[in-house]
Amino acid sequence: MLLTNAWISFCLFTAEVLNPVPIILDTDIGPDCDDAGAMAVLHVLANNNEAEILGIMCCTSSQWGAPCIDAINTYYGRGYLPVGTYKKSGFLTESKYNQYLGQHFPRQLKNGQNATDARKLYRQVLASQPDKSVVICAIGPLNNLKDLLQTKADQYSQLNGYDLVLQKVNAIYIMGGQFPNGLEWNFQQDSSAAQMVVRNWPTSIIFCGFEIGEKIMTGNRLCHLGSEDHPVRKAYQLHTQGEDRPSWDPATVLCAVRGSSEYWTVESDGICSVDSDGSNQWRTLDKKSHHYLKQRMDPLQLATVIEELMLQPPMQ
Ligand SMILES: [Ca+2]
Secondary structure (H helix, E strand, O other): OHHHHHHHHHHHHHHHHHOOEEEEEEEOOOOOOHHHHHHHHHHHHHHOOOEEEEEEEEOOOOOOHHHHHHHHHHHOOOOOOOEEEOOOOOOOOOOOOHHHHHHHOOOOOOOHHHOEEHHHHHHHHHHOOOOOOEEEEEOOOOHHHHHHHOOOOOOOOOOOHHHHHHHHEEEEEEEOOOOOEEEOHHHHHOHHHHHHHHHHOOOEEEEEOHHHHHOOEEOHHHHHHOOOOOHHHHHHHHHHOOOOEEOHHHHHHHHHHHOOOOOEEEEOOOEEEEOOOOEEEEEOOOOOOEEEEEEOOOHHHHHHHHHHHHHOOOOO
């Protein structure tokens, strides 16, 4: 029996080590700095072999979104990662740090216009992956994902967007909504996209609601202890002047890679529906593969977990 338990432990351990989560991050990097914090967490989890980053998508129209992402990727030694961006104009272009990072830190992309259309890059990346394998982590409005579901067959796949997601995606983790009921910023910015994606997404959805990240305050330690050349530290300095900020997005990335069990409990009895104004409600009469996180670990402890990841230096 001892040997059996030891063998199971070994298998679980090696499964964790050998099977990093293949993940695409979809971010509105710019209006808030916790997207930059989420990218730091994701890169460090990839350094730890817990995640394999397949690509990163910007869901705003800012010409500085993709270069800012590229600068953070480059800092962590992953300047080779594909970066996609939303191509329509006029959506969420304000930022206190995007342009600075996109101009003052090493990177390849000089302008978002040089980044690939997110719809095209999603299809290219998904088509190349094993079935039911990819995790998507959405930490901004859901406009890119709405557009992905509506894509048609192309050179990468004969499947339409809905069927391609159904075939290739394992689950999506969404920072959005407030649970069980409320009105949250990401859903509000593009409420038709939130309605469409939440209603039609063909895999499990795990919602990391506003109330989860709101209590997990991070960023101050990074500002004081991070290295001078750290672009994420600079993003926090420019956005918060060194103060802490809620960790809506870093918490969602943490859950998408490590799962919920260590940090949160999960409510699965019901479905999330989104109204035309972006407000959402949890309805227990129906069932779908919808889940939302509930607090379990003390937010102070969770902040420490996230801050330790943010402070871990890039691999040499
Ligand atoms: Ca965000």
